[in-house]
Amino acid sequence: MVKKLLIVIFLIYPFYVFSQQEPDNQIQVNFNSYFDNFRLNVIYPSINIVKSIDNNTSITGSYLVDAISSASMKMTFKVDGVTSATANKQGGGDNTPDELRHQINLGFVRNISGVSVSADGMYSIEHDYSSKTFATNISIPFAKKNTVLQIGFAGNWDKVFPQTRFWTRSRNTTTYNIGMTQILSKNIVSQFDFSFINIDGYMLDGYQVVRILNGTNLSILEPIEPEKRIRKALGARMNFAVSKHSTLLLGYRYYWDTWDIKSSTIDAEYKTHMSDYTNISLNVRQYFQNKAYFFKATYTVPEPLMAVDSKLNSGYTNDISVNLEYKGNRYTGIPIINNDKVTFLASLGFFHRHTDSPDWVMRMSELYAYLISFGFKFSL
Amino acid sequence: MKYIYIFLVLIFMTISGCAVVQPWERERLADPNMMFDENPIQKGIKEHYINIREGSEGGTGSQGGGCGCG
Numbered sequence: 289m290v291k292k293l294l295i296v297i298f299l300i301y302p303f304y305v306f307s308q309q310e311p312d313n314q315i316q317v318n319f320n321s322y323f324d325n326f327r328l329n330v331i332y333p334s335i336n337i338v339k340s341i342d343n344n345t346s347i348t349g350s351y352l353v354d355a356i357s358s359a360s361m362k363m364t365f366k367v368d369g370v371t372s373a374t375a376n377k378q379g380g381g382d383n384t385p386d387e388l389r390h391q392i393n394l395g396f397v398r399n400i401s402g403v404s405v406s407a408d409g410m411y412s413i414e415h416d417y418s419s420k421t422f423a424t425n426i427s428i429p430f431a432k433k434n435t436v437l438q439i440g441f442a443g444n445w446d447k448v449f450p451q452t453r454f455w456t457r458s459r460n461t462t463t464y465n466i467g468m469t470q471i472l473s474k475n476i477v478s479q480f481d482f483s484f485i486n487i488d489g490y491m492l493d494g495y496q497v498v499r500i501l502n503g504t505n506l507s508i509l510e511p512i513e514p515e516k517r518i519r520k521a522l523g524a525r526m527n528f529a530v531s532k533h534s535t536l537l538l539g540y541r542y543y544w545d546t547w548d549i550k551s552s553t554i555d556a557e558y559k560t561h562m563s564d565y566t567n568i569s570l571n572v573r574q575y576f577q578n579k580a581y582f583f584k585a586t587y588t589v590p591e592p593l594m595a596v597d598s599k600l601n602s603g604y605t606n607d608i609s610v611n612l613e614y615k616g617n618r619y620t621g622i623p624i625i626n627n628d629k630v631t632f633l634a635s636l637g638f639f640h641r642h643t644d645s646p647d648w649v650m651r652m653s654e655l656y657a658y659l660i661s662f663g664f665k666f667s668l
Numbered sequence: 669m670k671y672i673y674i675f676l677v678l679i680f681m682t683i684s685g686c687a688v689v690q691p692w693e694r695e696r697l698a699d700p701n702m703m704f705d706e707n708p709i710q711k712g713i714k715e716h717y718i719n720i721r722e723g724s725e726g727g728t729g730s731q732g733g734g735c736g737c738g
Contacts, residue, residue: 320713332716336709350709434688438729467729469704471689475696479704483726521727525704529696537704543724551724559701567701577723599723607718611710635710641721655721661713 313339313346318633318663325656326647331355339668344399348408354389389414395423403428416494419446425465433471438481440465450494457490475529485519496648498594500587511594513582519545534560543577549600551577565615573607585645596648598655603644609637609659616664629667636660705729 320332334352341347395408403426410421423442429435444461467481492513500507525539541553555573562568580600582593616630637659646653689697696702705711719725 316709318709318713322717330717332713334709334713432688432690440729463726465726465729471694471697474689474693477697477702477704479729481727481729483728485726519725521724523727523729527702527704529699529702532696535699535701541724541727543727545724549723551722553724553727561699561701569701575722575724580723599721601723605718605722609714633707633710637714639717639721657717657721659714659717661710 313668314665315668316633316663316665318661320661320663321659323658324639325654326650326652329357331357346397348393348395348397348406350391350393352391354387354391354414356387356389387414389417416450417446417448419444421445423463435471436469438465438467438469440467446489448490448494453494459487459489459491461485461487472526477527479523479525479527481521481523481525483519483521483523485517485521487517487519489515491515491517493597496596498587498596498648500590502588507590509590509594511596512591513593513595514547517546519543534558547600548581549577549579551575567613569611571607571609571611573605575605575607577604578602579644598641598643598647601643601645603642603653605639605641607637607639609635611635631665632662633664634662 314337316336318332318334318336320330320334322328322330322332332352332354334350336348336350338346338348389412391410391412393408393410395406397404397406399405405424405426407422407424410419410423412419412421421442421444423440425438425440428437428439430437440463442461442463442465444459444463446459446461447456448459449456462485464484465481467479469477469479471477492511496511498509498511500509521541521543523539523541525537527535527537530536535558537555537557537559539553539555541551543549543551543553553573553575555571557569557571559567559569579602580595582591583595583597583600584591585601587594612632612634614632614634616627616632639655639657639659641655641657643653643655647655700706715728
């Protein structure tokens with residue numbers, strides 16, 4: 289009954305349509321990196337372009353590379369059981385990239401009678417995985433731009449073909465998003481978001497294995513997980529203008545799925561203009577989750593469902609990051625920096641994950657990761 | 669599920685009850701820092717790594733996928 293009432297409320301809520309801001313013409317180049325104590329190193333350069341082609345239409349494009357270097361665990365399948373990085377030559381173990389992933393995106397944003405419509409296609413390829421994505425989004429502002437309704441859809445069609453197996457399997461994902469951004473007062477804006485994600489097909493890591501020790505007999509088996517998963521998440525955020533130069537964002541997300549994982553995420557971000565040229569933000573985030581119903585710290589006998597992925601274990605994470613933006617017109621006479629079209633970007637992040645039982649491969653419960661990113665935006 | 673419905677009703681009540689802020693009253697709201705996800709590229713970079721280390725996804729206004737890393 290409540291469900292029907294909600295549907296009726298949303299259907300009769302008036303839609304007064306008007307314009308949405310177009311994205312700025314710019315090139316953004318980022319050089320990102322990730323290092324953790326599970327011996328995973330990732331270098332992640334990317335380039336993104338937005339260019340308007342008429343008064344109402346912009347095209348977007350991006351290209352990125354994931355270069356993954358990981359000391360090999362010398363597992364049964366001679367791949368890294370933690371990261372799934374498969375060596376170009378068996379074993380890995382040096383500092384050269386073990387795996388490269390290329391991703392290209394092309395899309396557009398068009399303003400149609402005040403309503404912003406976007407569509408984006410993405411193709412990603414690595415030597416044991418490929419993915420195609422189509423995503424579209426519509427933003428409808430109404431109530432004198434005090435409210436913006438966002439409706440999004442994305443479809444992913446993935447192929448998994450591990451180097452150590454003789455099969456190719458599919459994973460198809462459909463994602464529906466509905467969100468609403470609402471101005472609450474002269475100093476407060478809020479956002480609510482609901483996601484519904486349906487996944488069908490092979491969701492495992494093709495390289496991980498389950499070790500079952502029964503007495504002196506060691507069995508090495510493939511993990512088995514359900515081939516369907518429905519994931520839902522509700523998020524709410526509020527951004528407060530706490531002073532003329534500073535804002536405080538507070539957010540909460542609740543997540544639940546058909547594998548019995550439930551999680552809560554809280555985050556806070558403080559941003560301030562330190563000067564006309566410098567903007568700095570501090571973000572703190574904490575996350576808690578319980579485990580999937582079939583995940584176990586150990587298995588003593590083969591079971592219909594078996595998982596070794598730490599993402600499915602219970603635990604919590606902490607994340608803290610600092611971001612800096614610097615507009616390049618502060619100092620005159622210095623080449624490159626002396627350009628009011630350039631904004632320099634830098635961020636430093638620290639991530640900690642605790643799982644209630646040790647990781648199946650690394651035998652550690654604590655993961656510590658460092659994220660470093662720098663880049664620039666250039667206005668066209 | 670009833671908590672989710674209550675949450676949705678609260679959202680609707682919040683939205684319905686707020687006063688309209690006129691365009692000339694939005695000086696502070698116009699600050700780029702008041703935008704959610706002002707830099708979606710950096711947001712995507714962060715979510716990419718978080719999603720391969722946590723069992724949850726969604727609820728943040730963006731869509732993931734694209735790699736076999738998790």
